[in-house]
Amino acid sequence: MHIDKLERFWMLAIAVVIGSLSAVLLVTAFLFEVRLPTPYEQFDPAEIEETEFAEPGVRHMGGNKYHVHVLAQTWFFTPDEIRIPRGAEVTFFVTSKDVTHGFFIEEHNVNLMLLPGHVARITTHFQKPGTYKILCHEYCGSGHHTMVADLIVEAPSDSDSDEEK
Amino acid sequence: MQRAKTIDRPVLARLTFPPLSMLKEERWLIGSHILVALLALFPGILMGPFQAFSRSPGFVAMFPEWEIPVFSFYYQALTVHGVMNALFFTVLFIVGHAYFVMQRSLQRPLWKPGLAWLAFVVMIAGLLATAYAIMIEGRSSVLYTFYTPLTAQPWFYLGLTLLIVGTWMAATNLFMTYAGWKRDNPGKRCPLAVFGVMSNFLMWCFATTSVALLMFSMLIPASFGWIEKTDPQLARILFWFFGHPLVYFWLFPAYISWYTMLPAQAGGRLFSQLLGRVAFLMLAIFSLPVGVHHLLADPGISQVAKFVHTVLTFVVIVPSLLTAFNIGAALERAGRQHGATRRLDWLWKQDWKNPVVTAQIGGLFMFIFGGFSGMIHASFTLNIALHNTSWVPAHFHMTLASAVMLTYIGMLYWFVPLLRGRVLWSRTAALAQVATWVGGMILFGHGMGAAGVGGVIRRTDLANAPYFGDETALAFQKASVWLNTTAIGGGLLLISVILLYTNLVGTLFFSRKPLTENQVPISTEGDTRLPLWLENWWMWLGVMIILAAMAWGPLLVDEEILFNAPITGPTGLPMR
Numbered sequence: 001m002h003i004d005k006l007e008r009f010w011m012l013a014i015a016v017v018i019g020s021l022s023a024v025l026l027v028t029a030f031l032f033e034v035r036l037p038t039p040y041e042q043f044d045p046a047e048i049e050e051t052e053f054a055e056p057g058v059r060h061m062g063g064n065k066y067h068v069h070v071l072a073q074t075w076f077f078t079p080d081e082i083r084i085p086r087g088a089e090v091t092f093f094v095t096s097k098d099v100t101h102g103f104f105i106e107e108h109n110v111n112l113m114l115l116p117g118h119v120a121r122i123t124t125h126f127q128k129p130g131t132y133k134i135l136c137h138e139y140c141g142s143g144h145h146t147m148v149a150d151l152i153v154e155a156p157s158d159s160d161s162d163e164e165k
Numbered sequence: 166m167q168r169a170k171t172i173d174r175p176v177l178a179r180l181t182f183p184p185l186s187m188l189k190e191e192r193w194l195i196g197s198h199i200l201v202a203l204l205a206l207f208p209g210i211l212m213g214p215f216q217a218f219s220r221s222p223g224f225v226a227m228f229p230e231w232e233i234p235v236f237s238f239y240y241q242a243l244t245v246h247g248v249m250n251a252l253f254f255t256v257l258f259i260v261g262h263a264y265f266v267m268q269r270s271l272q273r274p275l276w277k278p279g280l281a282w283l284a285f286v287v288m289i290a291g292l293l294a295t296a297y298a299i300m301i302e303g304r305s306s307v308l309y310t311f312y313t314p315l316t317a318q319p320w321f322y323l324g325l326t327l328l329i330v331g332t333w334m335a336a337t338n339l340f341m342t343y344a345g346w347k348r349d350n351p352g353k354r355c356p357l358a359v360f361g362v363m364s365n366f367l368m369w370c371f372a373t374t375s376v377a378l379l380m381f382s383m384l385i386p387a388s389f390g391w392i393e394k395t396d397p398q399l400a401r402i403l404f405w406f407f408g409h410p411l412v413y414f415w416l417f418p419a420y421i422s423w424y425t426m427l428p429a430q431a432g433g434r435l436f437s438q439l440l441g442r443v444a445f446l447m448l449a450i451f452s453l454p455v456g457v458h459h460l461l462a463d464p465g466i467s468q469v470a471k472f473v474h475t476v477l478t479f480v481v482i483v484p485s486l487l488t489a490f491n492i493g494a495a496l497e498r499a500g501r502q503h504g505a506t507r508r509l510d511w512l513w514k515q516d517w518k519n520p521v522v523t524a525q526i527g528g529l530f531m532f533i534f535g536g537f538s539g540m541i542h543a544s545f546t547l548n549i550a551l552h553n554t555s556w557v558p559a560h561f562h563m564t565l566a567s568a569v570m571l572t573y574i575g576m577l578y579w580f581v582p583l584l585r586g587r588v589l590w591s592r593t594a595a596l597a598q599v600a601t602w603v604g605g606m607i608l609f610g611h612g613m614g615a616a617g618v619g620g621v622i623r624r625t626d627l628a629n630a631p632y633f634g635d636e637t638a639l640a641f642q643k644a645s646v647w648l649n650t651t652a653i654g655g656g657l658l659l660i661s662v663i664l665l666y667t668n669l670v671g672t673l674f675f676s677r678k679p680l681t682e683n684q685v686p687i688s689t690e691g692d693t694r695l696p697l698w699l700e701n702w703w704m705w706l707g708v709m710i711i712l713a714a715m716a717w718g719p720l721l722v723d724e725e726i727l728f729n730a731p732i733t734g735p736t737g738l739p740m741r
């Protein structure tokens with residue numbers, strides 16, 4: 001089989017490109033511990049009332065750690081307003097009651113698909129005070145575009161809830 | 166022995182395949198596929214610019230009363246756009262193109278022309294059923310990915326199933342034609358274009374099994390109301406097992422054109438036949454174990470599987486890089502033929518007056534952006550910033566709606582004249598069409614991409630979203646300037662679409678000058694130096710199955726709860 005010299009050179013160049021892309025990937029995944037959603041908990045959506053999603057909302061776990069349970073359904077999130085103090089480390093647990101929805105917080109690395117029966121989990125930090133939109137970013141029927149909630153990151157001074165700590 | 170066979174079969178003797186003039190029956194068969202493909206595309210493609218307008222705050226402020234014509238419900242328009250463009254147009258075009266390549270390259274008729282017509286009728290029935298469900302019956306606005314538990318009307322799924330059954334019939338015909346040629350030509354290598362068609366349809370037949378399974382196990386029974394539960398995660402897995410090969414199914418005819426036709430059309434010569442075959446095989450084989458890169462944000466798939474598929478995705482970049490090299494070298498030769506002497510001046514010394522060449526080079530140019538934008542959001546961690554933002558449609562309008570589409574258009578500019586036997590109606594209109602398409606898609610792609618980075622989401626009726634005109638929605642307001650440039654791109658593209666259709670109708674009905682020059686640069690020879698085992702299709706099928714089983718098997722093990730979620734169908738949801 002005849003392989004031209006130029007061809008061989010180009011093949012090598014390709015191998016180098018792909019190799020370095022993969023190396024970067026390995027580094028971000030294992031050294032910087034960037035994580036994607038991974039199976040966490042599954043249940044029959046008919047039995048949602050027996051799970052923590054019966055009472056969605058913010059739970060303070062001590063220190064600066066918070067757990068937030070959010071339930072998505074056509075076409076709203078419960079709760080539709082979430083308040084978090086600045087600097088908090090927040091773990092979201094989100095699921096859907098009916099169809100496929102999405103959970104996307106603008107300007108933050110929170111981007112989850114929500115499927116009925118699966119709990120999507122992600123941990124993130126909120127450093128900059130402000131109001132951010134939480135959007136359902138997967139088409140879920142004719143009211144999909146109205147499926148919006150607010151995430152409010154509060155500076156410690158203007159927050160009373162802080163004193164409860 | 167070959168002689169004897171020819172005499173045995175009078176059909177072969179009658180069809181001698183002269184280089185230019187196509188036989189009447191061949192013309193009708195291929196022409197019908199192309200025409201119906203273009204008819205299906207028409208309503209779909211018009212929705213594109215309308216969506217771009219409706220998503221632009223500037224446009225909406227200027228024309229507050231305006232709404233999308235005919236399909237004023239945004240998601241219905243979007244379903245028409247996705248289903249007609251990406252499923253019916255492409256598939257019909259690709260099947261017609263495959264018949265053309267097979268018959269012309271191998272210089273023999275199809276195994277069973279009657280079967281080809283039957284397949285055509287089945288696909289048309291599919292088109293009518295699905296179009297009826299979306300456009301007339303309504304309540305089927307589930308978009309072209311039809312993720313359950315949203316449920317469309319039965320005609321929607323039945324039509325798509327018919328489309329796929331039609332492609333299987335077409336594939337059988339193509340495979341048998343090839344087998345017949347092999348039998349009559351022992352020891353010969355098939356032409357590169359045929360190699361591409363074979364790789365493509367082999368991949369397609371294997372990949373579509375999963376979507377057929379999805380149709381029969383969940384979607385059709387759910388839409389008839391025979392079952393009350395579906396498994397959305399499993400459904401997404403089955404969809405994307407098929408979904409990535411689908412993307413390459415679109416790409417293959419473009420690759421075939423770049424490798425086997427463009428070099429001659431541009432006045433050059435292909436650098437390497439071997440690299441071409443390697444690229445085709447890699448594209449077909451590695452399309453299978455990478456589909457999880459569409460599911461990186463899903464909750465029911467393990468990070469390990471996501472990681473493995475991302476790494477394999479990097480492998481599937483290889484054939485595209487090989488292609489860049491091979492086609493680049495061919496275009497350099499072409500440029501030198503046109504008087505290029507310096508190191509890089511071949512890049513612009515091309516035959517720009519020929520719309521066939523210009524459209525394809527335009528497509529190749531856009532493919533650079535398409536490729537890089539894809540590498541970025543396929544990269545595991547970066548996906549989190551971009552998944553389901555308008556970055557994603559930006560990417561596939563650089564690939565599908567630019568690289569693939571412009572190459573198909575370049576092909577249409579010689580195909581339609583050839584089928585009709587008349588020259589292209591207007592060369593100038595064709596060149597203007599290509600220019601507006603490239604310009605429009607650059608504006609559109611950049612706008613959608615930048616808006617996506619700014620957090621604007623896709624598949625959303627923005628004009629009716631609560632934050633659309635809301636001054637306090639800061640992030641959206643910041644990104645919305647890019648939605649306005651997107652709409653300008655959409656305006657250019659609308660002009661381009663009108664030019665395209667006018668020219669094609671003009672060529673069919675108003676062009677008077679008969680076609681004389683031989684414009685079909687199709688090769689009938691395979692490179693004899695290449696090893697024959699490259700054409701061992703059973704072996705490649707085996708490799709596909711093994712790779713697919715290794716890459717997807719573990720997902721099904723993760724996915725322990727089957728049929729868990731209740732379906733929420735048209736009764737539960739106003740879907741129109």
Ligand code: HEM
Pocket residue numbers: 210212213214215216217220243244246247250251308309310558562565566570609622623624625626654655658659662
């Ligand atoms: C003529 C110029 C075109 C324009 C201006 C255009 C515009 C758009 C826009 C704005 C969207 C995104 C809508 C949203 O996410 O809400 C979209 C989606 C899409 N377009 Fe195009 N498009 C054009 C041509 C094409 C072509 C030629 C194809 C394929 C052959 C195509 C295939 C698609 C697909 C598959 C989607 C995704 C639909 C979905 O998310 O369900 N488009 N287009």
Ligand SMILES: [Cu+2]
Pocket residue numbers: 073074075100101102136137138139140144147
């Ligand atoms: Cu939703």
